[in-house]
Amino acid sequence: MLAYDTLSRAEIKLDLDPSRVVRVFVCGPTVQDSFHIGHARTYAFFDSVVKYLRIRGYSVFYLQNITDIDDKIINRAKEENVSYDVISKKYTQEYFDLMKALKIDSVNFYAMATRHIPEIIRQIGILVDRGLAYETSDGVYFSVMKFPDYGRLSGQDLDALRTGARVDSSEEKMDPRDFVIWKKMKPGEPYWDSPWGKGRPGWHVEDTAITEKYFGPTYDIHGAGTDLIFPHHEAEIAIERSISGEPYLARYWIHSAMINVNQEKMSKSLKNYVTIRSVLEDYLPEELRYALLNAQFRSNVNFAPQLMNEARANINAINTLYEKLKFDLKNRASRGNNPFITIFTEIFENGLDFRNLFKNLLLQVNRWNSEFGSIGLIQKEFALEAIEWVDSFTGILPSGKGDSSGDELIALLLKLRKSMREKKDFAGADEIRKSLREMGITIEDRGEETIWWKS
RNA sequence: GGAUAGGUGGCAGAGCGGUUAUGCGUGGGACUGCAGAUCCCAUCUAUUAGGGUUCGAAUCCCUACCUAUCCUCCA
Numbered sequence: 001m002l003a004y005d006t007l008s009r010a011e012i013k014l015d016l017d018p019s020r021v022v023r024v025f026v027c028g029p030t031v032q033d034s035f036h037i038g039h040a041r042t043y044a045f046f047d048s049v050v051k052y053l054r055i056r057g058y059s060v061f062y063l064q065n066i067t068d069i070d071d072k073i074i075n076r077a078k079e080e081n082v083s084y085d086v087i088s089k090k091y092t093q094e095y096f097d098l099m100k101a102l103k104i105d106s107v108n109f110y111a112m113a114t115r116h117i118p119e120i121i122r123q124i125g126i127l128v129d130r131g132l133a134y135e136t137s138d139g140v141y142f143s144v145m146k147f148p149d150y151g152r153l154s155g156q157d158l159d160a161l162r163t164g165a166r167v168d169s170s171e172e173k174m175d176p177r178d179f180v181i182w183k184k185m186k187p188g189e190p191y192w193d194s195p196w197g198k199g200r201p202g203w204h205v206e207d208t209a210i211t212e213k214y215f216g217p218t219y220d221i222h223g224a225g226t227d228l229i230f231p232h233h234e235a236e237i238a239i240e241r242s243i244s245g246e247p248y249l250a251r252y253w254i255h256s257a258m259i260n261v262n263q264e265k266m267s268k269s270l271k272n273y274v275t276i277r278s279v280l281e282d283y284l285p286e287e288l289r290y291a292l293l294n295a296q297f298r299s300n301v302n303f304a305p306q307l308m309n310e311a312r313a314n315i316n317a318i319n320t321l322y323e324k325l326k327f328d329l330k331n332r333a334s335r336g337n338n339p340f341i342t343i344f345t346e347i348f349e350n351g352l353d354f355r356n357l358f359k360n361l362l363l364q365v366n367r368w369n370s371e372f373g374s375i376g377l378i379q380k381e382f383a384l385e386a387i388e389w390v391d392s393f394t395g396i397l398p399s400g401k402g403d404s405s406g407d408e409l410i411a412l413l414l415k416l417r418k419s420m421r422e423k424k425d426f427a428g429a430d431e432i433r434k435s436l437r438e439m440g441i442t443i444e445d446r447g448e449e450t451i452w453w454k455s
Numbered sequence: 456g457g458a459u460a461g462g463u464g465g466c467a468g469a470g471c472g473g474u475u476a477u478g479c480g481u482g483g484g485a486c487u488g489c490a491g492a493u494c495c496c497a498u499c500u501a502u503u504a505g506g507g508u509u510c511g512a513a514u515c516c517c518u519a520c521c522u523a524u525c526c527u528c529c530a
Binding site for chain 1: 488
């Protein structure tokens with residue numbers, strides 16, 4: 001399986017040991033505000049990648065952190081005049097609700113930062129003891145000068161960083177590039193006790209403390225959005241190597257690109273922030289997943305109406321064929337070696353290429369449709385199985401409304417409609433079709449019989 | 456200014472030295488009682504600009520211009 005590795009700056013073969021647990025860590029969100037489709041892209045992508053690995057027989061432990069203490073959370077709490085954890089709990093819940101809605105359910109464990117304070121303090125202690133971090137009046141900082149490899153992952157030149165005008169050079173930091181690993185509390189702020197006084201952890205150590213606890217000093221795949229490469233992952237590498245001596249805390253670094261709106265990255269100041277919730281008001285979760293996955297993961301995706309419309313059209317085409325196949329294959333039989341799955345596997349593993357996978361699925365859907373009347377049951381079995389296989393990790397088939405409580409009513413209505421059509425009462429028949437449509441039922445006349453499904 | 460990706464038809468987006476991908480959109484047709492879905496055909500006759508290498512370039516090299524992301528919290 002090939003994938004682009006940020007550290008190698010090349011597409012490389014992922015060498016994973018099938019006899020051991022594959023350890024995957026993806027940076028989770030800071031629970032400070034509503035979540036947007038950028039979050040959805042990153043988490044849907046890794047959700048599908050992990051599910052794929054599992055399909056291929058790997059046992060994957062997928063760990064994600066949740067940053068539930070942070071300046072932004074504190075500021076938000078101040079604005080709303082509530083305790084910080086009112087904010088963090090509210091948005092943690094929203095996050096989980098949205099992930100569920102998007103069928104992102106492959107994470108084994110969500111690690112809250114505030115539940116790992118002892119581990120964080122332990123790591124900071126080691127860094128201070130070794131002279132790699134120092135204390136000031138407002139916190140503890142990691143000294144970047146002591147870590148010559150800083151910048152390796154992101155291709156940043158340390159000297160260029162030094163001259164960069166936008167680096168925050170305030171306070172008593174020895175070097176403007178140094179990053180905070182412990183923030184001392186200001187009056188009224190939440191705090192935990194530490195050898196450096198009351199305060200809270202900095203962002204970067206949070207993740208290294210968590211991954212070290214569950215995975216040890218190294219693990220297999222570290223994922224996140226590209227915007228976290230610098231300084232966050234750079235800092236993680238600096239911290240963990242300083243502690244463990246292992247070169248890089250993860251063997252492979254996979255970063256998914258950004259979602260843009262009007263060709264610009266979403267941001268609050270530009271007011272081009274598209275929330276997951278707002279998209280789900282108009283589109284199915286599966287349509288969103290398709291739209292977000294349907295790109296090479298290293299390419300920025302511009303979010304526009306056409307993107308969602310295209311997703312809707314394609315999802316509909318796949319789903320329609322899927323329903324028709326299911327109708328024809330009431331008694332399923334497993335056929336073994338499915339040639340389509342073999343092809344799709346090869347396509348996908350060439351760079352985790354969801355876009356190419358979908359493209360080829362669609363090409364097949366077109367062929368299956370055009371030959372629908374003439375292909376045999378075995379081919380239909382293969383087709384159905386192949387579609388389900390793709391869905392099993394991409395999650396693009398509409399789940400529909402699971403309950404079958406209305407099925408009898410639908411059958412009755414269709415029977416009624418059939419007799420109306422026989423009597424040429426097309427106005428009445430169309431009225432029934434229209435009502436079913438409003439109930440979310442799609443029907444298709446096929447000679448004598450009419451098939452239907454929920455959509 | 457530095458780092459990293461790019462600049463392909465109305466839009467999205469493959470191809471990475473030699474068969475004018477593909478999807479969406481649009482137009483026409485088939486099927487249907489009709490509609491949708493589906494299928495067929497077509498359309499758009501595209502490769503930022505200028506040099507170069509080559510028998511041959513969207514694909515390699517040079518120059519220019521342009522765009523996005525990162526260099527600050529960020530998925």
